[in-house]
Amino acid sequence: MIEVEGLTRYYGDFAAVQDASFSIGEREIVGFLGLNGAGKSTILKVIAGLLMPSAGTVRVGGVDALEDPDTLRTKIGFLPEEPPLYREMQVREFLRWAGQAKGCSAKEVDAELPKVIELCDLGTMQHKVIDELSHGYRKRVGIAQAIIHRPEVVILDEPISGLDPQQIVEMRKVVRSLKERATVLISSHILTEVAVTCDRVLVIHGGRIVATGSTDELAEQQGGGGSVTLSLRGTVDAVKEALSSSDAVTDFEVDEDEALVRADVTLADGERARDELVAHVVAAGLGVFAVADTVSELEQAFLQLTRGDAKATLAKEEKAS
Amino acid sequence: MVARRDLAAYLNNVWGYAVIAVVLVVDGILFNAVALGDRPKYSAEVMEQFFYFSFGTTVIASMLLTMRLVAEERQTGTLVLIDSSPLRPWQIIGGKYLSAMTVLAGLILVTLYMPALVFVNGKVSYGHIVAGYTGLLLVAAATAAIGTFASTVSRSQLVAGFASTALTVVLVVFWLLAKVADPPLKDVFSYMSLYDRHFRGFMQGQINTEDIVFYVSIAFVSLMLSTRFMAARRWR
Numbered sequence: 037m038i039e040v041e042g043l044t045r046y047y048g049d050f051a052a053v054q055d056a057s058f059s060i061g062e063r064e065i066v067g068f069l070g071l072n073g074a075g076k077s078t079i080l081k082v083i084a085g086l087l088m089p090s091a092g093t094v095r096v097g098g099v100d101a102l103e104d105p106d107t108l109r110t111k112i113g114f115l116p117e118e119p120p121l122y123r124e125m126q127v128r129e130f131l132r133w134a135g136q137a138k139g140c141s142a143k144e145v146d147a148e149l150p151k152v153i154e155l156c157d158l159g160t161m162q163h164k165v166i167d168e169l170s171h172g173y174r175k176r177v178g179i180a181q182a183i184i185h186r187p188e189v190v191i192l193d194e195p196i197s198g199l200d201p202q203q204i205v206e207m208r209k210v211v212r213s214l215k216e217r218a219t220v221l222i223s224s225h226i227l228t229e230v231a232v233t234c235d236r237v238l239v240i241h242g243g244r245i246v247a248t249g250s251t252d253e254l255a256e257q258q259g260g261g262g263s264v265t266l267s268l269r270g271t272v273d274a275v276k277e278a279l280s281s282s283d284a285v286t287d288f289e290v291d292e293d294e295a296l297v298r299a300d301v302t303l304a305d306g307e308r309a310r311d312e313l314v315a316h317v318v319a320a321g322l323g324v325f326a327v328a329d330t331v332s333e334l335e336q337a338f339l340q341l342t343r344g345d346a347k348a349t350l351a352k353e354e355k356a357s
Numbered sequence: 358m359v360a361r362r363d364l365a366a367y368l369n370n371v372w373g374y375a376v377i378a379v380v381l382v383v384d385g386i387l388f389n390a391v392a393l394g395d396r397p398k399y400s401a402e403v404m405e406q407f408f409y410f411s412f413g414t415t416v417i418a419s420m421l422l423t424m425r426l427v428a429e430e431r432q433t434g435t436l437v438l439i440d441s442s443p444l445r446p447w448q449i450i451g452g453k454y455l456s457a458m459t460v461l462a463g464l465i466l467v468t469l470y471m472p473a474l475v476f477v478n479g480k481v482s483y484g485h486i487v488a489g490y491t492g493l494l495l496v497a498a499a500t501a502a503i504g505t506f507a508s509t510v511s512r513s514q515l516v517a518g519f520a521s522t523a524l525t526v527v528l529v530v531f532w533l534l535a536k537v538a539d540p541p542l543k544d545v546f547s548y549m550s551l552y553d554r555h556f557r558g559f560m561q562g563q564i565n566t567e568d569i570v571f572y573v574s575i576a577f578v579s580l581m582l583s584t585r586f587m588a589a590r591r592w593r
Contacts, residue, residue, distance in 0.1 A: 047593075086440050088591045105591075106443040114441040118434050122362065124369045137358045137442045181438070 037062045037219045038083060038189065042092035045078050052078040054243045055092070060236075062188075065211070065220040067234035069227065071342060075243040076223040077117075080191050083221070085109040097188050110139045113187035113218070117194040119178025123167035127158055127177055130166060131184050138185035148184055156180040156210060172203035179210060183217065190218045196229055208233055231334050241342045254337045262329060264310060266299045269323030275299055278320035284312040296325055359439065359452025360459070363426065367460050373422070377464050380418045384411060388471045400479030401562070407471060408489040408560040412552060415465060415493050416500050416525055422460055423504025424518040426453040427587075428511045446587035450580055454505050461497040465490065485562035492559025495572035499551065500525055502579035509583040525551065528575075551575075 038060040045053040053075040060066050068076040081087045082094055085101060085108045094101035099108045122130055131152065135145030153162050156176040161169060166177060175195065182190055195211060196204045211233055214220050224230050230237055231251045239247040239254065247254055268275050272290055275297045279288045287302040303309040310327070318324060367373035392406040427450075430436040439449050469490075475481050500521075507521035508514070532553040535546035547554050548571070555568040 084441055086437065086591065106445065109441060109443045112441065114437070116434070116437050120433075120435045120438040122366070122435060122438075123433075124366065133358065133362055134438065137362075137439065137444060139443045 037064075037097060038221075039095040040079075040083070040092070041094075043079065043082060043089050043094060044091040045075075045082055045087060046090045052243050053082070056240075056243075056245050057092075058238055058245055058248060060219060060221070062219055063215055064236060065215050065222065065234045067230035067237045068221065068223040068240060069225070069230050069237050069338065070240035071225055074225075074240045074342075076225075076240050077193055078243075079240070080114075080193055080221060080223050083189070084112045084114040084191050086114070110185065111188045113182030113185065113190040115175075115178045115182045115190075115192045115195065117197055119174050119181075121166045121174060121177055121181075124165065126163055126165055127169070127180075128153075128162040130177065131180055134181040135184040138187075140185050145184065148186060152180045152184050155183070155213060157206070171198050172200070172206070175199065175203075175207065176210065179214075183214065186217070188218055189221065190214050191221045191223075193223045194225075195222060196224070196226070204229075227334050227338055239338065239341050246341045247337075251334045254334065254341075262310075262335070263300065263302050264313070265326075265328045266301060266313075266317065266324065267296045267326040267328075268299060268317060269295070269325060270297060270321070272297055274320065274322060275317075278317050278322055281320075282313055282316040284309040284316065359444065359449055360455040361452075363453050363456035364459055367422070367456065372425070373460060376418055376421045377460070377467075380414050380464060381467065384414050384468050384471065387414075388474075392471075400475050400481045401485060403475055403479065404472060404481060404485050404489060404562070405560045408492065411465075411468065411489075411493055412496055412556055412560075415461070415497050416529075416551075418464055419457075419461060419497055419500035420504055420518060420521045420525065423457045423501050424508055424511075424514045424521060426457060426505055426508040426517075427583075428508045428514045428517040432513055440591075446584045450505060450509065450583045450587055454501060454580060454583075457501045457505065458498060461501055462494060465493050465497060482562060488559050488562045488564045491564055492556055492568070495559075495569060496551070496556065499572040499575035499579075502576035502583075503528075506579040506583045506586075509586050 038058075040059070041057050043053055043056040044051060056075075056079060068079065070076045078087065082089050082101065083096065085105045088105070089101060096108050097111050099111060101108050122133075125133070128149065131149060132142070132145050135148065136142060140148070153159055156179055158173070158176055158180060161173055161177075166174065169177065175198075179190075179192070179195070182192070192211065196207050199207055208229075211220060211222065222230070222234060234251075236248065236250055237254060238245055272292055275290055279285050279290070279299060279301060284304050285301055286304050289300045291298045291300075301313065303313065310329075314324060314327060387410045388407055391410060392403045427436070430439070444452075469486075472481060472486050472489075503524050504517070504521040507524060508517040511517035511520055528549065528551040531546040532550035535543050535550060535553075538546055555571045558565045558568055
């Protein structure tokens with residue numbers, strides 16, 4: 037469905053995307069995962085025909101982005117992070133306009149409209165003025181305008197940003213249901229979102245594709261077993277000795293925290309690494325007060341792929357939350 | 358599609374009505390105070406003065422109505438809607454221009470009641486009215502195109518307003534520069550002037566091909582530049 041070969045995109049002298057190559061099949065939900073400024077949105081905008089590539093080729097359904105950008109745009113539905121909506125219009129009126137602007141006849145739009153309204157659960161809102169809707173409903177209208185012309189590919193840039201937890205759950209349902217109609221590309225910097233929604237992930241760092249695969253495959257490729265924080269009863273030396281001698285540990289840091297010793301441990305790959313670690317410290321005579329997962333396998337893989345930049349960002353997000 | 362949406366936006370927005378109302382009020386006041394005045398005049402002189410100040414109000418209305426065309430969409434993020442559609446740049450620019458011209462033409466034609474009033478106590482040549490209104494529509498076409506261009510290249514409506522005003526003022530001021538410059542610059546300034554050389558004929562009830570070509574050329578070049586700019590954005 038989508039073939040990208042050697043895609044490079046410059047903004048002035050700055051290369052936002054460098055030599056990116058990948059292919060995406062029909063009816064896949066693919067997540068583009070990367071830090072802010074990694075180049076995710078630029079890649080998606082080139083696929084959507086909003087930007088032209090500086091080098092390389094992009095083909096969607098056999099249509100080349102450079103040779104026939106107008107036809108390419110008819111195959112794509114695009115929702116940017118902030119839904120582009122004419123707020124003075126009613127939902128239904130807006131969707132009719134959007135469908136026709138994307139090349140459908142009034143008859144085709146009228147046939148599609150009820151399906152789209154049902155899919156995006158906009159039935160009760162269809163006669164309301166967009167300006168009166170909540171942020172969650174505006175996102176839904178944004179998705180509806182992106183699919184009203186039955187595109188082969190739907191691109192959603194940060195679809196859950198700004199939504200509350202309930203809206204996020206509902207949005208996931210909508211996104212998953214889009215798979216029945218189209219290939220779906222999602223850009224996100226939220227790891228859990230990508231893990232929950234997508235069949236496959238492309239990790240982008242510094243404008244380059246640094247990994248691709250399912251979330252499980254990524255964790256396996258990177259050998260990331262996740263991280264845990266242990267709160268242990270015992271001396272610092274005893275904890276260090278126990279952790280150093282465990283096969284389940286690849287790295288650790290130890291801090292003395294009042295009566296307890298706190299150890300941040302990076303686990304070795306494998307499903308049982310966490311269990312083995314706990315059994316090992318108990319066998320070493322240490323008291324286990326608490327074991328908390330701090331970084332999931334996917335996060336661990338992401339950290340290894342994007343190194344220092346990601347770690348700093350995750351720490352910042354953790355601190356903020 | 359674009360023209361229909363933009364026309365609806367004018368009609369659903371206070372700004373459009375406010376501009377139309379203010380221009381009509383100012384036109385009415387000037388017609389009463391300046392064109393009719395407090396001394397007896399020939400009807401032709403009244404009409405000439407009416408078209409003289411209508412030139413100014415048409416230019417101002419044009420600037421105020423066109424500054425939002427593209428810049429507002431850029432500000433609110435809705436430009437991506439038309440950017441991601443298969444609409445071509447000329448269709449986008451053409452549609453937006455058409456919507457602005459429809460409102461401007463409507464506004465200009467609503468002022469027809471003023472020449473009609475002259476019929477009450479005077480005798481006006483229909484040809485004079487047709488020529489004057491043709492001139493006003495051509496001025497609107499040229500300045501709306503300049504405004505469309507300014508709105509296309511500007512990040513905000515305010516900047517677009519300033520840019521289109523600056524461009525139009527420069528074109529109007531050429532008339533004054535032509536008075537003080539020596540040849541051949543004098544001829545260049547005179548020909549490039551939005552007012553005087555090209556509008557005076559319409560004011561007096563004459564339609565000259567050269568003047569029509571001038572205003573149409575300004576509109577064409579401005580719209581072509583706007584279209585080129587829209588297309589080039591995808592490469593920057």
